[in-house]
Amino acid sequence: MNFNKVKKLLIVLLSLSVFWSCQSKYPGVPEFYNTLLDSAFVKAGENAVELQTALTEVPKEQKEGMAFIISYMPQRDLTTLTAAFLLENSEYAYKAREKYSWCATLPDSVFFNEVLPYANISETRDLWRKDFFERFSKYADDKDNIVDAIFAIARPINKEVKVEYNTKRSKVDLSPTEAMAENMATCTGLSIILTDAFRSVGIPTRLAGTAMWTNYKGNHTWSEVWVDNQWQFIEYYPDTLNKSWFLADAGKADPNNILHWIYATSYKPTGLYYYAAVDGAHVLDSIDTSGFPEEMQARFKRMESRPKKGEPYIWGVNVTQNYIDLYQKSMENSTLKENELMANFVVFADENTSKSESRISCRVDIFEGDEKVDFGYSPRKTDDMNLFLKFRLQKNTKYTAVVTNPGEEINQSFPLITGNNEAEEFKLVLKN
Secondary structure, eight states: OOHHHHHHHHHHHHHHHHHHHHHTSSTTSOGGGHHHHHHHHHHHGGGHHHHHHHHHHSOGGGHHHHHHHHHTOOHHHHTTOOHHHHHHHHHHHHHHHHHOHHHHTSOHHHHHHHTSOSOSSSSOOOOOHHHHHHHHHHHHTTOOSHHHHHHHHHTTHHHHHTOEEOTTSSOTTOOHHHHHHHTEEOHHHHHHHHHHHHHHTTOOEEEEEESOOTTSSOOEEEEEEEETTEEEEEOSSOOSTTOOTTHHHHTTOOTTOGGGOOEEEESSOOSSBOTTSTGGGGGGGGSOOTTSOHHHHHHHHHOOSOOSSSOOSSEEEEOHHHHHHHHHHHHHHSOOOTTEEEEEEEEESSSOTTOGGGBOOOEEEEEETTEEEEEEEOOOTTSOTTOOEEEEEETTOEEEEEEEEGGGTEEEEEEEEOOSSSEEEEEEEOOO
16 A cells, blocks of 8 residues: 555544544533533533533433533532532433423423523522422323413412412522521512422423513512413412513513513523523613612612622523513403593604604603503514504593603603594604
């Protein structure tokens, strides 16, 4: 064999050796995760051995799930979580996937991000998965669809875990074990318990919430569940899906102000912080709170353990428009009283009211005399032309609409008189 042929053969063999070494770097794990896992193990420092043990010892059918969890794990967990913790979490998550039809049919992307994660936000990392699987399987075992399973878990959950709403809890982000020890939690702790209970029986779920309502009356956290390929919300004390006392507040969220957005959590990085969490509050340092009511300014100063730099415990998804749409739809479907009408509002920057580009999102406050009746945020230029800001108003009544947008230095008033129809449209054209 001549030298050139030998040289070519050696090059081919070397190339194949490199190729297969890359393929088998983490046996049973798709090559996509190689770089992510390498980075995670470096960040884990001395704790890398625990993570590597978990990845090595996890059963073959669970390896990609474990790779997902380690690849996107928050820095603070990379350095602390043990192999035993991760292996138990994985074992019982996959037991649920095997046992329940609604989980077995989930795409891996949903299962990995909304069922498999061991935590929600900044709560203490509990070994809750096995306990909750054993607690809540008895409620889900005889259910043949996900909606029945959701309510089979949600309706008795407070009696099962013996945790009720109470503002005397020791901290906002109680873990399940901590809340069950105190027998109390507020909305964040209750929602953590609910999402963990859902995940324990394979129901895809995540936290949702806001850092501050637009009426500055506080914040709130709740849960969302993945049903029929869409996210729907539910609370620890459940009504029906997509129905609760807070929908009117959520529906008045300001899509132009991150403080008032509605956020949902994501284990996998999204590039957006989950601002509604205790841990996510550090990003609010960039917000000028000087115009807030005094009690709201004090609230931001009291926020505990706010890291100033680095990655959050959890990432977020902006779901503000979902809640605005849900609220507006609920308004449309509600029964009007005999003396009421549905008023549709759009604000325009100029006289071209037939063009979407002329619309401008502003806060619209409706006054009857000196009394504020309602408020909301008008559609943006990117919204569907059939989308309106809706108010239930009295027929044959004088109102004033006050339109504001501080960023655009807009503050204008419009006198209105409603008629006798069941629906009216008001196009508010700003004056130059």
